[in-house]
Amino acid sequence: MPELPEVETIVRDLRGLVVGRRIDFVKVWLNKLVRTGPRRLAGFLLGAEIHGVRRRGKFIVFTLSGEKRLVVHLRMTGQFLWAAAPETRPKHVHLIIGFEEGGVLMYRDVRQFGYFLGLQPADYQAWLVSEDIGPDPFDLSPEDFRERLCSRRGRIKPLLLDQRFVSGLGNIYVDEALFAAGIHPLSPADRIREDEARRLFDEILSVLKEAIRLRGSTVRDYRGLTGVGGQFQSRHQVYGRTGEHCLVCGCALERLVVGGRSTHICPRCQPRR
DNA sequence: GTCGATGTTATCAA
DNA sequence: TTTGATAACATCGA
Structure with a gap:
């Protein structure tokens, strides 16, 4: 579900809610969620203070006292929900973190693909290496982008994914x-x-910036911490608009499958050469 | 009831 | 190196 703009929105909201709070309790109902071991997580987190929250690609990284890290990937349907006080556990909530100062952070995930990692400093460094996360688009120069592009074979869409x-x-x-x-x-x-590479790079940045400004796209599942969706879906030019008219040239938008993923194009604005 | 699709990605085979 | 299929899972709509 969540891509960069959605994760960025969640991270920004999380910062305002959890930074400076100390973890009072942890409950896990879905063991496979915690890949570093569900039983170890409570001991790992208990009493730790959250110092910061940042985004690494689509990962959310909480920095805790002792330089420990809590890494979360939301995959398709993972979401965080905030409650001022403990409440009846909503459906599909698999993990809860409670804070000494009050406030409860719930993790909900309908399809259960997301996961958590509790990592000591050395493990975090090793994880970064093993994960080999590429550069954030906002940290890339147009020249870097073009250089990386022309050194790769294969089709552009799977590469961007x-x-x-x-x-x-x-x-x-x-x-x-x-x-x-x-x-x-x-x-x-x-x-x-x-x-074309320059244009593509510029469009990637402007699409992402505008999507962040509108707090992401809610197509079906995505919700922010307060349960409110994003607004960028109303600005989609092609995604999910198969058969509708292109807003630029008016011709019918098409759907094809590329790399096993649903792909939406305007056949006239995006000619195959 | 069945089928196909869903914003992700790891893995395996060719 | 790249690709396609498959799988993880629950839900929704046709």
Whole structure:
């Protein structure tokens, strides 16, 4: 579910809620959620203070006292919910973190693909290496982007979805950025011209910035910490608009499958060359 | 009831 | 190196 703009929104909201709070209790109902061991997590977190929350690609990283880290990936349907006080556990809530100062952070995940890692400093460094997360689009220069692009074979869409190539993009924002740049998703990466690469890079950034400003896209499941959805879905040009008219040229939008993912294009604005 | 699809990604085979 | 299929899981809509 959540891509860079949704995760960024969640991280910003989390910061305001949990930074400076001390963990009072942890409850886990779905053991497989905690890959570093569900029984170890409570001991790991108890009494720790949250110093910061940041985003690494689509990962959420909580920094705790003692330089310990709590790493979370939301995968398709993971979401955090905030409650001022403990309440009846809502459906699909699999984990709860309670704070000494009050407040409860709940993790809900309908499809149960998301996961948690409790990592000591050395383990966190090892995890970063093993994960090999690519650069954040906002940390990349247009020149870097183009250089990385032309050194790769394969089609542009799967490449943009590859988190080692660039991190944070998912199915929605890749389709939106490719449309905005007028590039067909099957285009070979190493055959994209310099000016096209520059355009694509600019469109990726502007799509992401606008999506962050509107607190992400709510297509079905995504909700922020307060349960409120994002607004960017109303600005989608192609994603989920199969058969509707292109807002630029008016012709019918099409759906195809690329790399096993639903892909949305305007056949006229994104000609295959 | 059945089928196909869903914003992610790891893994395995070719 | 790249690709396609499959799997993890629950839910929704046709």
